[in-house]
Every structure is written in structure tokens, then in C-alpha cells.
Amino acid sequence: GESVGLHLPTLSVQEGDNSIINCAYSNSASDYFIWYKQESGKGPQFIIDIRSNMDKRQGQRVTVLLNKTVKHLSLQIAATQPGDSAVYFCAENMASGYSTLTFGKGTMLLVSP
Amino acid sequence: EAGVTQSPTHLIKTRGQQATLRCSPISGHTSVYWYQQALGLGLQFLLWYDEGEERNRGNFPPRFSGRQFPNYSSELNVNALELEDSALYLCASSLQQGVRNTIYFGEGSWLTVV
Numbered sequence: 201g202e203s204v205g206l207h208l209p210t211l212s213v214q215e216g217d218n219s220i221i222n223c224a225y226s227n228s229a230s231d232y233f234i235w236y237k238q239e240s241g242k243g244p245q246f247i248i249d250i251r252s253n254m255d256k257r258q259g260q261r262v263t264v265l266l267n268k269t270v271k272h273l274s275l276q277i278a279a280t281q282p283g284d285s286a287v288y289f290c291a292e293n294m295a296s297g298y299s300t301l302t303f304g305k306g307t308m309l310l311v312s313p
Numbered sequence: 314e315a316g317v318t319q320s321p322t323h324l325i326k327t328r329g330q331q332a333t334l335r336c337s338p339i340s341g342h343t344s345v346y347w348y349q350q351a352l353g354l355g356l357q358f359l360l361w362y363d364e365g366e367e368r369n370r371g372n373f374p375p376r377f378s379g380r381q382f383p384n385y386s387s388e389l390n391v392n393a394l395e396l397e398d399s400a401l402y403l404c405a406s407s408l409q410q411g412v413r414n415t416i417y418f419g420e421g422s423w424l425t426v427v
Contacts, residue, residue, distance in 0.1 A: 234415065243317075243403050243418040244356070289355065300346065300369050301416060303356040 212310045219280045221307045223273040223290035230292040234301065235264060235275045239286045247275070247288075277309075285311045315340070317419035319404050325425045326394050334389040334422045338406030344368075345387040346407075346416060347379060351400040359402075362387055363409065394426045 213219050225233070231252040236244035250257045250264045250273075257264050263276040273290050287308050291301040318337045326332050338345050347359040358371035362381035376392040385406075391398055401421040408414040 236418070243420045246415055246417060249415060291356075300358050300361050300371075302358070303348075305355040 209305070210308045210310065212312065213280050215280060215282060215311055215313050217280050219275075219277040219284070219309060219311075221275045221277075221288050221290075221309065223275075223304055225271050225273060225290075225292050227292065227294060227302075228268075228271065229294045232293040233264070233266060233273050234291045234293075235262075235273075236289045236291065236303075237284075237286045238289065238306070244289060280309075280311050282311045282313055285309055317404055317406050317417055319402075319419040319422050321422060322420070323423045323425070325427060328394055328396060328426055330394050332391045332394060332398075332424055332426075334391075334402050334404075334424070336387045336389070336404030336406075336419060338385050338387070338404075339417055341408065342406035342417075343385055343409045344407045344414075344416075345381055345385065346405040347387070347389045348403040348405065348418075349373075349400045350403060350421070351397075356403065360389065391424070396426050399424060399426045 234249040235247040237247050238244045248259045248262050248264050250266050255266050261278045265274045277284055287306040289303050289306045291303045293301050317339055320335045324332055344363040346361050348356040349359055350356050359373055360379050361369040365381050379389045381387045401423055403418050403421045405416045405418040407416045
């Protein structure tokens with residue numbers, strides 16, 4: 201079936217760099233997208249979300265970009281810090297009925313001091 | 314305000330036994346979701362409850378079941394445990410279904426089947 205996937209399994213950056221984590225989705229009916237951060241041994245933590253009527257949304261040090269034409273989602277983290285090291289998941293949800301969040305496999309972000 | 318709380322934190326069971334995991338949603342949230350996260354894998358959707366009713370079910374065998382109580386807390390039951398059921402079981406909650414509300418997760422319950 202259709203699913204959400206990630207391009208890179210691991211991303212290594214230096215502290216202070218900007219990080220970009222990418223996600224591809226294949227279901228054109230998806231209308232809501234969320235990025236979660238999961239630190240080792242903990243549950244996923246909500247970072248930022250975006251709806252399909254937007255193409256950009258900014259939070260504190262994070263920006264999510266949505267390109268519906270190519271079904272691509274990205275999470276940009278500015279001035280990456282060691283505390284940002286975690287696995288990042290994108291998730292999608294569809295507009296109809298009792299649909300639920302579908303998660304990608306995750307990208308590990310490693311930040312070196 | 315308390316987040317999603319889950320118990321127990323860790324549970325060790327023998328193959329063939331039953332496991333019961335519990336979840337309390339964020340106050341005011343009526344929807345509860347269960348996900349399984351096996352080691353090194355992504356989150357697999359298990360069950361979704363809202364207003365006491367099962368709204369959706371993932372691709373898991375019937376020995377995975379659950380329920381939602383009138384206070385919106387929820388239980389996940391896993392019968393006839395198998396070794397591959399060892400995983401982190403995550404509960405999440407959101408405001409009422411039907412709109413795209415943010416889903417918030419608890420810290421999970423680690424189930425080990427030996």
C-alpha cells in the first residue's frame with residue numbers, strides 16, 4: 201500500500217550547522233503531516249505540523265516545507281545542537297474517514313560538538 | 314498539565330502468557346491510539362479508540378485487542394504472547410476524531426517476551 205518514506209537513514213552534522221531531513225509520501229490524499237522527534241528510550245515528541253493548504257510553516261528553530269507537486273516534506277533545523285540528536289519521523293494522515301497517522305521509518309540525526 | 318501516561322514502564326512475560334498495558338490520555342482528549350515499535354523499526358499502528366468505540370485497527374492478529382473506558386483511559390491486551398511481540402508499545406491521544414488534531418505520545422511500555 202501507499203506509505204511514507206524517508207530518503208536518508210542517518211544524517212551527521214556539526215553543531216551550529218543547519219540540518220535538513222527529507223521525507224517522501226506517495227498518497228496524494230494525505231492532507232496533514234507531522235514531524236516527531238524520538239530520543240533514545242522515550243516516546244515520540246511532537247515538533248511541528250503542517251496542513252496541505254500550506255507550503256511552509258515555522259516554529260522555534262524549525263521549519264517544515266511541503267511540496268505537494270512532488271509529494272515531498274522536509275524538516276529544517278537551524279543552528280543544530282547536540283540535544284537535537286534523535287530519530288526524526290514524518291507522519292501523514294488522510295482527509296477521509298477514520299484514517300490514522302502513518303509513519304515513515306525514521307532518520308537518525310547525529311550532531312557532533 | 315499531565316501528558317499521556319502509560320503503565321507499566323517495563324513488563325516481562327513468558328511466551329504464551331497475556332500482557333495488559335494501560336494508558337491515560339491527556340485531560341480533555343477523547344481519542345486514544347496504540348502503536349507498536351519493534352527495536353530499530355518505525356511505528357506500526359495497532360488500534361484507535363474514540364468515545365469508547367474502536368474506530369480503526371491496524372494489520373495485527375486478533376490476539377491484539379483493547380478497550381476504552383468511560384473516562385477515556387485505555388487498555389491494550391496481547392494474548393498468547395510470542396517472542397516477536399517484544400517491543401515498545403506507545404499510546405497517544407488527541408482531541409476528538411474527525412478533525413486533524415495533533416497526536417501526543419506517552420513514553421511507552423516496554424514489553425519483553427521470553
